[in-house]
Amino acid sequence: MFDFMKYRFxxxxxxGILVLTSIASLAMWQLQPSIDFTGGSLVxxxxxxxxxxxxxxxxxxxxxxxxxxxxxxxxxxxxxxWIIRVKPIDEIKKNEILTLxxxxxxxxxxxxxxxxxxPTIGKEITNKTFMxxxxxxxxxxxxxxxxxxKVSSKIASWKFGLAAIIALxxxxxxxxxxxxxxxxxxxxxxxxxxxxxxxxxxxxxVHDTIVVFDRIKESFRKQSQLDLVTAVNISLxxxxxxxxxxxxxxxxMLLTLLLLGGQTIFYFILALxxxxxxxxxSSPFVATPILLLLEGIGKSPKQKK
Numbered sequence: 001m002f003d004f005m006k007y008r009f010x011x012x013x014x015x016g017i018l019v020l021t022s023i024a025s026l027a028m029w030q031l032q033p034s035i036d037f038t039g040g041s042l043v044x045x046x047x048x049x050x051x052x053x054x055x056x057x058x059x060x061x062x063x064x065x066x067x068x069x070x071x072x073x074x075x076x077x078x079x080x081x082w083i084i085r086v087k088p089i090d091e092i093k094k095n096e097i098l099t100l101x102x103x104x105x106x107x108x109x110x111x112x113x114x115x116x117x118x119p120t121i122g123k124e125i126t127n128k129t130f131m132x133x134x135x136x137x138x139x140x141x142x143x144x145x146x147x148x149x150k151v152s153s154k155i156a157s158w159k160f161g162l163a164a165i166i167a168l169x170x171x172x173x174x175x176x177x178x179x180x181x182x183x184x185x186x187x188x189x190x191x192x193x194x195x196x197x198x199x200x201x202x203x204x205x206v207h208d209t210i211v212v213f214d215r216i217k218e219s220f221r222k223q224s225q226l227d228l229v230t231a232v233n234i235s236l237x238x239x240x241x242x243x244x245x246x247x248x249x250x251x252x253m254l255l256t257l258l259l260l261g262g263q264t265i266f267y268f269i270l271a272l273x274x275x276x277x278x279x280x281x282s283s284p285f286v287a288t289p290i291l292l293l294l295e296g297i298g299k300s301p302k303q304k305k
Contacts, residue, residue: 004236005229008289015170015286022177025184031176032183034071034191036120040087043094044113047080047105056105060084061263063101067093071189085117120192129195133202140206141165148213154220155228159294164209167287171205171278172198178274179267193268201275208243208283215239216288228295236284247280 047056057074060082064072072086089097094114102109121129144161175198182188215235219226226234254273261269 001230001233001237004233004240004284005289005292008285008292011285011289015282018174018177019170022174022180025177025180029180029184031180032187032189034189035073035085035087036191037126038087039117039119040085041089041094042113042115042117043084043086043097043111044077045082045084045098045101046078046110046112048108048110050080051105051107056080056082059101059104063097063104066100067097069093069097070187073191081112083113088116133199136202137165137168140168144206144210144213147210148217154231155291155295159291160213163287163291163294164206164213166290167209167282168202168205170282170286171201171275174278175201175271175275179271182267188267193265194271197268197271197275200272201279204276205279205282208247208279209287211243212236212239212283212288213291228292232288232292236288240284243283244280247276250276 045060051059053076057076060074061072064070064084064086069086069089072084075083075085077083091114098109098111141158141161141164144164145157148160149157179188179190179194183190212235215238216231219231219234223231251273254269254276258266258269258273
């Protein structure tokens with residue numbers, strides 16, 4: 001058995017620095033919202049001749065990027081017809097892009113529509129999303145407290161739930177903080193895919209933490225005389241190798257997608273990769289030390305054992 005909890009104050013410091021840096025970045029620079037949140041301009045075009053889906057899409061991407069527009073959403077609406085949503089542009093910039101697209105394509109490009117559009121995600125949907133997240137976190141807290149209720153003779157079951165929520169928030173805040181830094185220094189924007197990634201990260205974090213907490217419960221069931229620190233160390237010794245191996249299979253897959261998946265999903269995959277690494281770390285080195293901290297609050301050293 002390795003004494004993981006001997007170094008728990010180091011884990012507190014590492015996580016504290018990462019979380020505080022993320023919060024400071026968000027306070028100073030916030031996130032860079034994409035057109036999903038801000039709205040912008042909509043351009044609809046149609047190729048006079050069919051050049052193939054992949055080539056047509058690539059020509060549009062190249063034309064916009066050469067005119068220094070890096071953020072846009074492309075959607076095919078029919079045979080050789082495409083809608084492009086971008087940050088607000090004027091008529092002159094739009095004409096420059098279409099002229100370049102005509103030159104690159106070698107066929108006539110027909111402009112079907114050019115108009116101002118609102119955000120895909122309005123305030124009402126945003127508020128409902130936050131409410132759903134809060135409700136989900138509350139359900140997680142209740143569920144974990146219920147599943148760990150049989151350990152209540154050693155530690156109150158709600159403390160398991162609260163420790164899991166803190167680990168979940170730890171992973172989410174740091175991931176969001178990283179994208180705040182990327183937004184400030186590299187103009188990386190967050191979109192609907194980023195929201196999806198954060199929700200996925202939260203699920204992964206809780207799943208990994210529950211595995212560790214279940215093993216703690218099992219350790220108490222086998223040896224009821226154990227103190228909490230010993231039970232945690234035994235449980236981490238038994239689960240950490242499997243947890244890391246499982247996470248590595250996900251990380252390898254995400255790295256492959258990051259390298260080969262293309263620009264469209266690059267930052268979505270990057271967010272998942274960051275979250276997976278954080279989740280692998282937080283389950284043993286954030287959730288369990290926090291559990292010990294919660295259990296020790298208001299108790300004397302003798303009571304903690």
